[in-house]
Amino acid sequence: MGFLSDRLSRIKPSPTIAMTTRAAELRAKGRDIIGLSAGEPDFDTPLHIRDAAKAAIDAGHTRYTAVDGTPSLKRAICDKFARENGLDYAPSQITVGTGGKQILFNALLATLDEGDEVIIPAPYWVSYPDMVLLASGTPVVVECGLEQGFRLTPQALEAAITPRTKWLILNSPSNPSGAGYDRAAMQALTDVLLRYPQVWILSDDIYEHLVFDGFSFVTPAQVEPRLKDRTLTMNGVSKAYAMTGWRIGYGAAPESLIRAMAKLQSQSTSNPCSISQYAAEAALAGPQDYVTESRAVFQRRRDLVVAGLNACPGIECPIPQGAFYVYPSIKGLIGKTSAAGTLIADDEAFANALLEETGVAVVFGAAFGLSPHFRISYATSDQQLTEAVARIRRFCEGCA
Ligand SMILES: Cc1ncc(COP(=O)(O)O)c(C=O)c1O
Numbered sequence: 261m262g263f264l265s266d267r268l269s270r271i272k273p274s275p276t277i278a279m280t281t282r283a284a285e286l287r288a289k290g291r292d293i294i295g296l297s298a299g300e301p302d303f304d305t306p307l308h309i310r311d312a313a314k315a316a317i318d319a320g321h322t323r324y325t326a327v328d329g330t331p332s333l334k335r336a337i338c339d340k341f342a343r344e345n346g347l348d349y350a351p352s353q354i355t356v357g358t359g360g361k362q363i364l365f366n367a368l369l370a371t372l373d374e375g376d377e378v379i380i381p382a383p384y385w386v387s388y389p390d391m392v393l394l395a396s397g398t399p400v401v402v403e404c405g406l407e408q409g410f411r412l413t414p415q416a417l418e419a420a421i422t423p424r425t426k427w428l429i430l431n432s433p434s435n436p437s438g439a440g441y442d443r444a445a446m447q448a449l450t451d452v453l454l455r456y457p458q459v460w461i462l463s464d465d466i467y468e469h470l471v472f473d474g475f476s477f478v479t480p481a482q483v484e485p486r487l488k489d490r491t492l493t494m495n496g497v498s499k500a501y502a503m504t505g506w507r508i509g510y511g512a513a514p515e516s517l518i519r520a521m522a523k524l525q526s527q528s529t530s531n532p533c534s535i536s537q538y539a540a541e542a543a544l545a546g547p548q549d550y551v552t553e554s555r556a557v558f559q560r561r562r563d564l565v566v567a568g569l570n571a572c573p574g575i576e577c578p579i580p581q582g583a584f585y586v587y588p589s590i591k592g593l594i595g596k597t598s599a600a601g602t603l604i605a606d607d608e609a610f611a612n613a614l615l616e617e618t619g620v621a622v623v624f625g626a627a628f629g630l631s632p633h634f635r636i637s638y639a640t641s642d643q644q645l646t647e648a649v650a651r652i653r654r655f656c657e658g659c660a
Pocket of ligand 1: 299358359360361362385431434435464466496497498504507508509
């Protein structure tokens with residue numbers, strides 16, 4: 261028996277963070293690296309939000325707060341759900357944590373026992389399966405390929421449900437595919453879920469505001485109100501307001517689950533950062549210009565990247581509905597050899613060769629549970645994206 265726990269051996273470090281670290285190491289050695297692996301907006305947090313944080317410090321809001329969020333932030337979150345999602349929640353049904361990540365972690369740790377199953381459509385955000393494993397649950401991964409728009413079908417959902425299914429995790433728009441569920445696609449899933457009362461729905465809505473071409477975002481509790489009493493609607497300020505470093509996420513759910521999550525949080529982080537909570541309140545209750553402006557910028561970048569990648573031999577890149585990622589297929593490159601002599605045996609070999617031979621850092625598809633693909637985060641400048649796409653094209657043209 262070693263010093264480290266069995267629990268720890270079940271999980272691996274985040275592969276997206278690993279790739280970003282590798283790119284930073286190469287850059288520090290003087291290599292010209294374009295990093296497209298990190299999942300955060302490249303903009304600064306809007307000024308009025310930063311000002312609210314400075315004012316909070318000066319007003320002395322620098323102490324412990326209520327465990328799962330200040331009353332005024334919870335009210336701002338209730339207003340947000342009512343205004344943007346048509347969802348009516350009371351403050352007692354709201355929880356605030358240190359990033360959306362802690363909300364997910366709390367929910368899974370508070371509810372899973374050995375043998376409990378969690379359905380996770382792939383490609384998935386890298387942390388879902390590992391969080392389930394840490395909580396002693398069993399991830400049930402359902403592959404949702406490019407041919408079905410990376411979306412879970414009602415048939416595949418129904419086939420994956422067992423008496424031990426405790427949660428279905430949905431993430432629309434998705435990291436890494438950018439795929440979004442419109443009302444009809446969401447309703448097809450909620451119709452199935454109505455028939456299985458043992459299944460709770462964890463809806464990760466963190467990319468809600470990053471939707472393009474007039475796509476209308478919907479969340480399960482809004483589409484099917486009869487599921488509201490077994491849904492955790494999770495969201496946060498990281499992606500919507502360029503606030504990844506502030507670490508504020510939140511969730512809405514029945515009071516019994518919210519209380520259980522608060523119990524757990526009271527014995528781990530106590531409360532999210534007091535100053536960040538005031539900043540998050542300003543983000544949710546204040547002017548929303550940043551949301552619209554950043555959406556337009558991301559849509560332009562998406563178009564630039566999709567067009568550029570589809571001009572690369574061996575790559576097929578569908579057009580995503582949202583988020584700031586594309587998830588192209590490299591089926592046409594598998595088995596070929598790069599100009600520098602690397603065999604592209606799988607998507608991990610592709611991503612490594614791309615980094616070593618062209619200096620472009622992307623994340624390989626196996627990390628997200630669906631191969632052969634790779635993920636590009638286009639949350640960087642147009643100039644960097646243009647250069648990256650040109651390098652990827654030269655790389656693909658050199659493969660034979
Ligand atoms: C799908 C998804 N959910 C949740 C998160 C967590 O974000 P945060 O903890 O910054 O709120 C991320 C961040 O990358 C994400 O991509």
